[in-house]
Amino acid sequence: MSYRLAFIGFGVVGQGFATLLRDKKEFLMAKFGLDYKVTAISDPVKGSVYQEEGFDLSKVLALVEESGNLDGYDKGVKGWDSLKTVNESNADVIVEVSPTNIENGEPGISHIRAALGKKKHVITTNKGPVALFYRELSELARKNNVAFMFEGTVLSGTPAINLALSTLAGADVQDIKGIMNGTTNYMLTKMAEGQSYDAVLAEAQKLGYAETKPDADVKGWDAQAKIVILANVVMGGDLKPNHVPTKGITEITLDDIAQAKKNGKKYRLIGHAWKESGVVRAEVSPALVGADDFLYHVSGVTNALTFATDALNKVTIVGPGAGKIETGFSLLTDFLSFHGAR
Amino acid sequence: MSYRLAFIGFGVVGQGFATLLRDKKEFLMAKFGLDYKVTAISDPVKGSVYQEEGFDLSKVLALVEESGNLDGYDKGVKGWDSLKTVNESNADVIVEVSPTNIENGEPGISHIRAALGKKKHVITTNKGPVALFYRELSELARKNNVAFMFEGTVLSGTPAINLALSTLAGADVQDIKGIMNGTTNYMLTKMAEGQSYDAVLAEAQKLGYAETKPDADVKGWDAQAKIVILANVVMGGDLKPNHVPTKGITEITLDDIAQAKKNGKKYRLIGHAWKESGVVRAEVSPALVGADDFLYHVSGVTNALTFATDALNKVTIVGPGAGKIETGFSLLTDFLSFHGAR
Incomplete structure (x- = not known):
């Protein structure tokens, strides 16, 4: 099975997950038949790129590390905002890792509602939307027959919710x-x-x-x-x-x-x-x-x-309960979980 | 999905699992759509009954508690040995809870080989066969497209292997x-x-x-x-x-x-x-x-x-790491796991 992922947000956790996706590509294919590419990243500070054939993740990670943003990426379409990326990219998995807001869940809640409505799987570490709107969102995921998973909202990658x-x-x-x-x-x-x-x-x-x-x-x-x-x-x-x-x-x-x-x-x-x-x-x-x-x-x-x-x-x-790779790992657990790996 | 279970062995762990199957029947149906009946029990000491329509588990558990054996059960066919029960009962899930033998894995290993060969799922708490023959048995299960699961061989029902x-x-x-x-x-x-x-x-x-x-x-x-x-x-x-x-x-x-x-x-x-x-x-x-x-x-x-x-x-x-219900629970975890519950 092959998936196309879009990252909404590309801070520490997003970069941690991207690092795991880069480093574990062969392992995940060999062990679970899991194939994927990342086709979009949209971050309000680091910028936004959509490349429908999929990124070279090493290049993306190095660029963000060096320059702090994605402006120098030499391919793809620049400048899509987060909702356009959710709605119009070819991604079938939305990685929602925008900043947590536990007052009203924004902007994460809007991203997640849009993604589930478009029948896209959502994996997230964003506590706000889950703490505030779990019933609505899980029902929306069920109706659209897609996954809505959020292991990393609690205890980072340490198994808690999936446990x-x-x-x-x-x-x-x-x-x-x-x-x-x-x-x-x-x-x-x-x-x-x-x-x-x-x-x-x-x-x-x-x-x-x-x-x-x-x-x-x-x-x-x-x-x-x-x-x-x-x-x-x-x-x-x-x-x-x-x-x-x-x-x-x-x-x-x-x-x-x-x-x-x-x-x-x-x-x-x-x-x-x-x-x-x-x-x-x-x-x-x-x-x-x-x-x-x-x-x-x-x-x-x-x-x-x-x-x-x-x-x-x-x-x-x-x-x-924290850490770049540790929290990124929770997204991998969710990804593998709806892929049906074990 | 509805399953028919046969217990090979009916000691403390088997009775613990049977107790959970009795007490959680409605919960498991409501939450996971899991339906089942127990159609056979074969134990070298407590005797053997096969009843293709399924037992009244309360009756079976009370009988074993009171009399120490199944002789007084008023329906079904008596006297089948363990291998006949594996091979000829209508069960599609074999609950292998015969005594552990870590020298040669018998009699559990013969039960498990026979069950997997007959394309029956196996869930077990029996350490011997898994410690000695894991590769052979997991390959046999894979070839026959059935589950072979054994959470309870380590740490009883505390999640370890499935974790x-x-x-x-x-x-x-x-x-x-x-x-x-x-x-x-x-x-x-x-x-x-x-x-x-x-x-x-x-x-x-x-x-x-x-x-x-x-x-x-x-x-x-x-x-x-x-x-x-x-x-x-x-x-x-x-x-x-x-x-x-x-x-x-x-x-x-x-x-x-x-x-x-x-x-x-x-x-x-x-x-x-x-x-x-x-x-x-x-x-x-x-x-x-x-x-x-x-x-x-x-x-x-x-x-x-x-x-x-x-x-x-x-x-x-x-x-x-032990206990009647706690170890019985490991079999429920395995059962739910191959049923695809979460």
Whole structure:
């Protein structure tokens, strides 16, 4: 089977996925009979190229690395905006990796609606549209008989959504709990070593873990979007982000952490979804965990999720929650999954 | 899609799966359109019944619970042996849950060869045939265009094989390491609390974790079979169990454990597979792990596996490694997987 891919957005995650597509081409063909070419990239900053025969990915990646944009690409049609690229390119798979917006999901939601309406598969790492419009979008995908997959919206490439939907398919997931934001876990880990909030935030920003405007991480909004996605997709909930009581780590002081340590505890920012009289509820909040809790031992930017199920008791997955190649890998997992590989 | 299942063996695991099939019938139909009936059970101790219209599973389970056998079942044909049941029943899915034999794989290997040859799907928790004959059996399944699946041979129902083959499909797994025997991990956990080897073995036997003849667990043979399966299935190895240097926990003394504790370490029985100049190798051995290693925190009968991959760094799955319903659940995962559910 051969696919044509269009990238909507070409930031870190898009480039990570493009790198995997370049480096694993022979492996994916030999192992899964998966063939593909990338025929369009549209990014508001880096520019836009459509080349219906498919790009030389090495050239594209080198160009973006060197010049920061696609202007120097010597073939194809330039200047199509994202919606024109979705609607008029020959791509049958839309890789939606535009910036996340958890207020209204734009511009991702418009890209995804257009793509599914045109019977194009969508794979995305964009949390906003999934957290806000999962039911509408999954129904639209079903009606148009195409895939809508988003493993990378939670825990980057660490299997979380596909783990629950495929390998735990026969189980009733009753509770999901875990560390789903790497930046704050890194900060809490470093604060437990005695560094101040401001110092670790500055360090996290320097390392590229935290944004210049760190609110989405430190106020818990990123974790909020992720627990909403898990609650709705895995547990059948119907939550909106603003339904979810959310508290970040901004009020935790070094004194709090020292006190916790004295009691053998650590702070972790926990996303939690559970069923209460058949209704799915969720919250995000810092919690004190003891050494008997697995999450106590999950440090730095690592993420972890525990699924409590009827048939299997607790299953925990631990792995990277961020990274260029790691998050790009989630798109490869989705791509392989609807291709039917295993 | 409607399937007819035959159980070859009806011990703890078979009964666990039958319980799930009974309790989840409506859920599985509603969610995945999965329909089925069980038309045959053949067990050397509990007897054999074939009823082509399908059993009342509640009746079968109650009967086995009360009387220990199937003799009192009031319908169907009695007395078919396992091979006749595989070959002549109307089942299109063979649930192979006869006792594990890691010397020569019998009688499971004969059941599986016969079933695949008859173009019947096979789902199994039987380690012997998979550890010894994976290449032959997977090729036979491929040729006959049927499924051959065995999630429960490793880590019971905790996703391990399906995790690697589906959610990590696009990755190159370069190293697998973990705790894959619950009995010995329970014993090491209790010994670290100061109890003697003999006392904890007796306790493990009382709790049903260890067999009367505990060699397969304490000498590492169970972990050996599991790491061979992982190495061959996930990493493309071609190992036989007797290729794998294997050491159990029988030589670990309370003194050793006390000394380790002084150094901040714990003993864990580790199965490990890795690539060395392109060749897959494996070993089973007790190892000292420190608190910075995740496996240090995995206690009791819980199992854990860490996959090191090219694209995703390390991913660890932690969950139950035994149990009636938990292991039965692995068969449901396999069943749903070839049914194409997600």
